[in-house]
Amino acid sequence: MQIALAPMEGLVDDILRDVLTRVGGVDWCVSEFIRVNEQLLPVSVFRRIAPELDQGARTRAGTEMRVQLLGSDPHWLAENAVRACQLGAPVIDLNFGCPAKTVNRSRGGAVLLREPELLHRIVAAVRAAVPAAIPVTAKMRLGYEDSDQALDCARALAAGGAAQLVVHARTKADAYRPPAYWEWVARIQDVVALPVYANGEIWSVDDWHRCRAVSGVEDFMLGRGLVARPDLALQIAAARAGTDYVPLEWASIRPLLQDYWRQQRARLPERFAPGRLKQWLAWLARSYPEAETLFAEVRRESDCARLDALVGAPAQ
Numbered sequence: 001m002q003i004a005l006a007p008m009e010g011l012v013d014d015i016l017r018d019v020l021t022r023v024g025g026v027d028w029c030v031s032e033f034i035r036v037n038e039q040l041l042p043v044s045v046f047r048r049i050a051p052e053l054d055q056g057a058r059t060r061a062g063t064e065m066r067v068q069l070l071g072s073d074p075h076w077l078a079e080n081a082v083r084a085c086q087l088g089a090p091v092i093d094l095n096f097g098c099p100a101k102t103v104n105r106s107r108g109g110a111v112l113l114r115e116p117e118l119l120h121r122i123v124a125a126v127r128a129a130v131p132a133a134i135p136v137t138a139k140m141r142l143g144y145e146d147s148d149q150a151l152d153c154a155r156a157l158a159a160g161g162a163a164q165l166v167v168h169a170r171t172k173a174d175a176y177r178p179p180a181y182w183e184w185v186a187r188i189q190d191v192v193a194l195p196v197y198a199n200g201e202i203w204s205v206d207d208w209h210r211c212r213a214v215s216g217v218e219d220f221m222l223g224r225g226l227v228a229r230p231d232l233a234l235q236i237a238a239a240r241a242g243t244d245y246v247p248l249e250w251a252s253i254r255p256l257l258q259d260y261w262r263q264q265r266a267r268l269p270e271r272f273a274p275g276r277l278k279q280w281l282a283w284l285a286r287s288y289p290e291a292e293t294l295f296a297e298v299r300r301e302s303d304c305a306r307l308d309a310l311v312g313a314p315a316q
């Protein structure tokens with residue numbers, strides 16, 4: 001079984017990847033998407049979105065970080081994939097699932113799922129351009145309005161040379177509304193010979209048990225569930241191994257939040273750092289009552305020094 005941390009643009013940046021992968025149980029993670037238009041992006045863009053490239057494409061915990069590209073032009077995706085590889089990307093992941101309006105108006109993300117033939121051309125172009133040793137992988141939703149073409153899309157990605165497929169088991173029209181249709185992961189795995197990961201709505205070990213039973217696959221990608229409960233991957237690994245595991249309590253999570261805040265504060269201007277803190281804390285508040293209390297205290301606070309006092313200093 002492999003467990004991956006999902007790419008989440010605007011939320012799972014390198015700092016959160018650092019903190020979450022240090023908790024453990026995550027086999028690999030992915031950068032936020034790098035938007036590719038009709039140009040070769042400067043090296044600085046890759047370094048900004050995927051700073052781990054400068055440390056062997058690994059988080060501090062040693063977890064592999066893959067680079068995700070999003071776009072619709074096979075040629076320019078291939079050119080930028082080559083650059084990412086030159087900078088050290090161990091895997092190129094292609095995003096065919098982003099539901100954001102701006103992204104889809106300019107033809108990227110989930111809208112491409114209406115055109116399986118284009119999916120094939122994109123993967124094939126990237127596959128042909130990057131070194132043979134670098135896997136090209138894909139992440140897809142089930143479709144745009146409906147899942148009528150889901151199997152065709154998966155087949156097209158496989159035929160184009162994708163080495164692995166993550167299926168976020170919902171259409172663009174479903175947005176993030178539960179449920180996730182894990183049965184579609186099984187249908188997709190039936191028609192392609194590459195490893196398929198199930199993704200969507202795994203918030204707990206119980207969800208994982210059900211997802212595993214319904215999808216039939218053995219590999220999983222966790223997004224919001226892991227952001228809200230940082231040891232979810234460890235909980236799942238223990239459940240799979242049949243070993244005892246005591247879930248982390250807030251006393252163990254709080255130092256992670258403190259470290260996250262310290263890193264965000266060191267990087268961001270004072271007016272942006274509080275937003276980042278509140279964003280993660282809002283997710284943690286779903287799992288830990290103490291985080292809910294802390295969130296209520298910080299939500300209207302924008303002064304970084306006062307937030308330092310509320311969040312507390314990380315133990316050195």
Ligand SMILES: Cc1cc2nc3c(=O)[nH]c(=O)nc-3n(C[C@H](O)[C@H](O)[C@H](O)COP(=O)(O)O)c2cc1C
Nearest residue numbers: 006007008009032033095168200201222223224225
């Ligand atoms: C805030 C946010 C940002 C996301 N950004 C990306 C992204 O950059 N690339 C991508 O492939 N998927 C992105 N996704 C989708 C997630 O990777 C994942 O497929 C989705 O959240 C479902 O999994 P979950 O239910 O475990 O969260 C994003 C999702 C959210 C909520």
